[in-house]
Amino acid sequence: MVIGGGIGGLTTALALVSRGVDVTVYERAPELCEIGAGLGVWPAPQAVYDRLGIGDKVRGLAGPWKTAGLRRSDGTYIVRIPIEDLRARLGGATIGVHRGELQALLLRSLPDGTVHTGKELVGLTQDGSSVTVSFADGTSTAACAVVGADGLRSRTRELLFGPRRLRRCRMAAWRGTASPGDDDWGDFAGETWGPTGRFGILPIAGRVTWYAAARRFSNSGGKHELLRRFGDWHHPIPDLIAATEPGQIWCDQVYDIAPLRHWSKGRVTLLGDAAHAMTPDLGQGACQAVLDAWALAEALATNDDVRGAFDAYERARKGRARIVAMVARATTNGAGEGRAAVAMRSALTQRVPLGAALSALSFVAKA
Numbered sequence: 001m002v003i004g005g006g007i008g009g010l011t012t013a014l015a016l017v018s019r020g021v022d023v024t025v026y027e028r029a030p031e032l033c034e035i036g037a038g039l040g041v042w043p044a045p046q047a048v049y050d051r052l053g054i055g056d057k058v059r060g061l062a063g064p065w066k067t068a069g070l071r072r073s074d075g076t077y078i079v080r081i082p083i084e085d086l087r088a089r090l091g092g093a094t095i096g097v098h099r100g101e102l103q104a105l106l107l108r109s110l111p112d113g114t115v116h117t118g119k120e121l122v123g124l125t126q127d128g129s130s131v132t133v134s135f136a137d138g139t140s141t142a143a144c145a146v147v148g149a150d151g152l153r154s155r156t157r158e159l160l161f162g163p164r165r166l167r168r169c170r171m172a173a174w175r176g177t178a179s180p181g182d183d184d185w186g187d188f189a190g191e192t193w194g195p196t197g198r199f200g201i202l203p204i205a206g207r208v209t210w211y212a213a214a215r216r217f218s219n220s221g222g223k224h225e226l227l228r229r230f231g232d233w234h235h236p237i238p239d240l241i242a243a244t245e246p247g248q249i250w251c252d253q254v255y256d257i258a259p260l261r262h263w264s265k266g267r268v269t270l271l272g273d274a275a276h277a278m279t280p281d282l283g284q285g286a287c288q289a290v291l292d293a294w295a296l297a298e299a300l301a302t303n304d305d306v307r308g309a310f311d312a313y314e315r316a317r318k319g320r321a322r323i324v325a326m327v328a329r330a331t332t333n334g335a336g337e338g339r340a341a342v343a344m345r346s347a348l349t350q351r352v353p354l355g356a357a358l359s360a361l362s363f364v365a366k367a
């Protein structure tokens with residue numbers, strides 16, 4: 001049984017189904033609809049989707065881009081990386097997909113009836129042979145094992161290990177998606193640094209998804225503030241903000257969690273953000289959840305007992321996910337604001353040889 005129908009939970013279900021395991025997903029939301037914005041999917045999770053037979057369909061959700069890199073708010077490049085260099089070095093390029101479209105694809109790829117919506121986990125008890133979970137609607141059900149893929153504020157994690165404080169990061173993030181219409185929004189995918197924050201662009205099929213980050217947002221946090229911060233930055237940033245419907249702009253304070261000593265207890269384990277919520281700076285949270293899903297399915301298929309499988313899964317994934325989360329947090333904390341801080345960070349970044357930068361990216365891409 002999987003709790004949570006996000007990217008982590010649905011990919012876990014698909015990986016288990018591909019190994020002939022009977023699985024049910026219980027999701028709190030009344031329906032899985034297209035919410036959220038874009039996600040960068042790195043080569044390693046793409047390889048997982050290849051193994052699950054849907055790699056080309058996932059890449060079909062992506063948008064075209066030719067140049068990646070980091071820019072200044074006037075559009076000049078701090079680092080410019082042609083897509084061919086990324087492909088040669090990383091064995092593929094990060095693609096941009098819409099979270100809701102990826103979720104819908106995963107849902108379509110699962111047998112009918114796998115996902116039950118409107119089911120909010122509220123309780124969990126286990127003995128040596130099974131786990132019983134109860135839901136907010138008063139129903140309950142049992143399974144031989146449970147995977148908690150219920151995100152940053154995981155109830156499964158709380159029921160297993162007690163309440164855990166979320167770490168408030170010095171970052172607020174906006175996300176949105178817009179259509180270029182007849183405009184030319186270029187072929188760039190990457191991030192722009194300026195004194196009032198950072199702005200990322202990632203093309204997806206037929207649209208462009210974007211994110212913005214700043215130390216904090218004002219009470220409104222909406223389009224008005226975005227235009228105030230980024231309205232005079234390079235093309236197409238002001239157009240992207242202007243073309244995004246206000247209802248399609250998500251604005252959140254960013255949190256992560258301190259590393260957990262264990263992800264599993266008895267016949268219950270955690271996966272994705274529930275196990276290792278990280279800051280979004282490397283664009284790795286969902287990617288790591290996909291890698292967890294594959295490792296967990298493999299461990300369950302190759303171990304006779306559930307506890308042995310969960311041990312093997314933790315050994316395969318915990319160290320790597322911890323390093324990625326640590327680097328993401330350090331990146332977030334190092335992203336100072338203000339003219340001097342940004343100029344210094346840009347100058348330091350520019351001094352890193354491209355080969356070294358690509359090696360670092362390659363570590364993350366294969367993580």
Ligand SMILES: Cc1cc2nc3c(=O)[nH]c(=O)nc-3n(C[C@H](O)[C@H](O)[C@H](O)COP(=O)(O)OP(=O)(O)OC[C@H]3O[C@@H](n4cnc5c(N)ncnc54)[C@H](O)[C@@H]3O)c2cc1C
Nearest residue numbers: 004006008028040121150151272273280283284285286287
């Ligand atoms: C600004 C921003 C940008 C990001 N960009 C990227 C990126 O480019 N690439 C990337 O890989 N990652 C990115 N991430 C991170 C990514 O969004 C998360 O890491 C990822 O969504 C985690 O997936 P998950 O399935 O573990 O959890 P979630 O997506 O949070 O899914 C959890 C699911 O569980 C359900 N649920 C919760 N509680 C219960 C309950 N009690 N009972 C039943 N169901 C429940 C929820 O409704 C939800 O559907 C970004 C994050 C942010 C904030």
